[in-house]
Amino acid sequence: MIVQLNEIETAVNQFLDQAFSPDLSLIEWRQRLVAAGWAAPSWPEDCFGRGFTAEQTAVVDRVFKTRRIVGAAQVGPRRLAAETLLVHGSVDQKNRYLPSILTGEHSWCQLFSEPGSGSDLAGAATKAERSGDQWIVNGQKVWNTSAHHADFGILVARTDWDLPKHQGLSYFLIDMRQPGVEVRPLKQMNGHASFNEVFLTDAVVRQDDLVGGEGHGWAVATTTLSIERQGFARGRNPRATHSAPAQGRVYDEEAKELEIDNEPYTWYPQREGRPDLVFERARETGAISDAAVRQEMAKLVCLSEAAKISARFVAAHRKLGNGEVLPAGSIGKLGASVIARQAAQVHTMISGTDAMLSGSGSPMDGVIAETLISVPAISIAGGTDEIQRNIIAERVLGMPKEQRQDTGPFRDIPRNIS
Numbered sequence: 319m320i321v322q323l324n325e326i327e328t329a330v331n332q333f334l335d336q337a338f339s340p341d342l343s344l345i346e347w348r349q350r351l352v353a354a355g356w357a358a359p360s361w362p363e364d365c366f367g368r369g370f371t372a373e374q375t376a377v378v379d380r381v382f383k384t385r386r387i388v389g390a391a392q393v394g395p396r397r398l399a400a401e402t403l404l405v406h407g408s409v410d411q412k413n414r415y416l417p418s419i420l421t422g423e424h425s426w427c428q429l430f431s432e433p434g435s436g437s438d439l440a441g442a443a444t445k446a447e448r449s450g451d452q453w454i455v456n457g458q459k460v461w462n463t464s465a466h467h468a469d470f471g472i473l474v475a476r477t478d479w480d481l482p483k484h485q486g487l488s489y490f491l492i493d494m495r496q497p498g499v500e501v502r503p504l505k506q507m508n509g510h511a512s513f514n515e516v517f518l519t520d521a522v523v524r525q526d527d528l529v530g531g532e533g534h535g536w537a538v539a540t541t542t543l544s545i546e547r548q549g550f551a552r553g554r555n556p557r558a559t560h561s562a563p564a565q566g567r568v569y570d571e572e573a574k575e576l577e578i579d580n581e582p583y584t585w586y587p588q589r590e591g592r593p594d595l596v597f598e599r600a601r602e603t604g605a606i607s608d609a610a611v612r613q614e615m616a617k618l619v620c621l622s623e624a625a626k627i628s629a630r631f632v633a634a635h636r637k638l639g640n641g642e643v644l645p646a647g648s649i650g651k652l653g654a655s656v657i658a659r660q661a662a663q664v665h666t667m668i669s670g671t672d673a674m675l676s677g678s679g680s681p682m683d684g685v686i687a688e689t690l691i692s693v694p695a696i697s698i699a700g701g702t703d704e705i706q707r708n709i710i711a712e713r714v715l716g717m718p719k720e721q722r723q724d725t726g727p728f729r730d731i732p733r734n735i736s
């Protein structure tokens with residue numbers, strides 16, 4: 319087994335020398351990557367990976383980047399599905415779904431939120447009923463990012479109405495390309511249409527696509543949410559996932575894939591508040607010499623540095639084998655929200671009323687305006703700020719839990735079903 323970092327570097331280079339050609343099709347190249355365990359080296363050896371640590375994986379990533387080699391498919395909720403399956407999936411589910419996630423042959427969406435159940439995800443009322451060796455699903459999901467591109471969805475549905483709400487849920491993998499699934503796009507106030515409503519009418523799920531067993535959906539969904547929240551803390555920039563431009567079929571096909579996969583996320587850097595543009599804007603407008611603006615910029619820098627230190631602490635803690643820092647995802651996610659809001663506030667101070675303008679001649683050709691109307695989304699997606707605060711209060715600070723009115727059988731709990 320390879321353990322030394324320099325041995326890893328040599329092994330990756332040898333593999334790439336032998337296996338990579340820019341003339342391969344994208345899928346053929348990624349199939350080679352998956353077969354050799356280099357597509358996701360941090361995944362376990364029996365799940366198409368090599369069981370590498372973060373440090374070892376970073377060596378592999380560096381070689382790919384330096385040599386401009388196309389890696390595994392990254393964009394979209396496919397990673398949420400994959401990492402959840404790594405924890406809770408059966409051997410059969412891992413074998414059936416993980417390779418095509420890595421090759422990019424299949425894309426995924428997350429079917430959790432409903433019109434009457436967002437923060438209160440455990441209140442999901444989409445119904446899944448067992449019928450022989452399959453489940454029949456009826457209900458409505460909403461705010462489902464990328465559902466209009468997705469081949470499969472990770473779905474939370476109610477399988478028992480007589481149990482308390484957290485216990486009656488199950489977690490499924492659903493084929494989105496079937497007659498019982500209707501996807502309708504929703505337009506946002508920033509002009510993009512990343513989300514959808516998804517209507518499920520007698521949609522069919524195979525029994526072997528139930529993840530973690532009947533009634534264990536809440537535990538599986540909690541894993542997905544925790545992975546999602548950690549992603550917010552890391553931030554995302556769709557452009558960063560592009561390989562450097564290079565010639566060849568594999569690069570052309572990757573560029574086409576990214577154009578489709580990134581389409582719902584082009585505004586995501588703006589929802590993070592664009593703190594990276596603050597200094598540039600302050601200098602070019604002269605606002606940098608305004609003491610009040612400088613004060614708020616300093617606050618932004620302090621918040622960003624504190625978030626980085628906190629993320630490093632979590633990474634170091636994990637590296638020492640101390641497991642997950644509970645609830646690291648919630649702290650990081652709340653931090654990302656606070657930073658985004660502060661950055662938007664600073665942009666407003668710098669640009670004044672011009673911050674509302676879009677189109678040519680407006681601040682940064684409309685990027686600042688898009689930032690101001692996109693920032694609220696980061697405080698909602700993946701669990702609102704209030705929900706993160708509740709988690710931190712109860713699980714870190716040990717404060718008393720909210721009084722619950724929703725215990726007992728789910729069918730007896732009053733719900734907003736409008």
Ligand SMILES: Cc1cc2nc3c(=O)[nH]c(=O)nc-3n(C[C@H](O)[C@H](O)[C@H](O)COP(=O)(O)OP(=O)(O)OC[C@H]3O[C@@H](n4cnc5c(N)ncnc54)[C@H](O)[C@@H]3O)c2cc1C
Nearest residue numbers: 428429430431436437461462463695698699700701702704
């Ligand atoms: C950019 C983006 C992407 C998204 N992508 C997806 C996706 O792919 N799949 C998916 O399933 N969903 C997705 N969502 C939906 C998201 O998960 C929900 O919007 C979120 O969980 C909040 O639910 P809600 O909108 O129903 O708000 P509600 O739950 O109705 O909340 C309304 C308000 O009440 C507050 N509130 C609610 N409960 C409490 C409480 N117990 N204590 C204190 N305050 C409370 C909330 O903080 C909020 O301010 C996405 C949302 C966004 C913005």
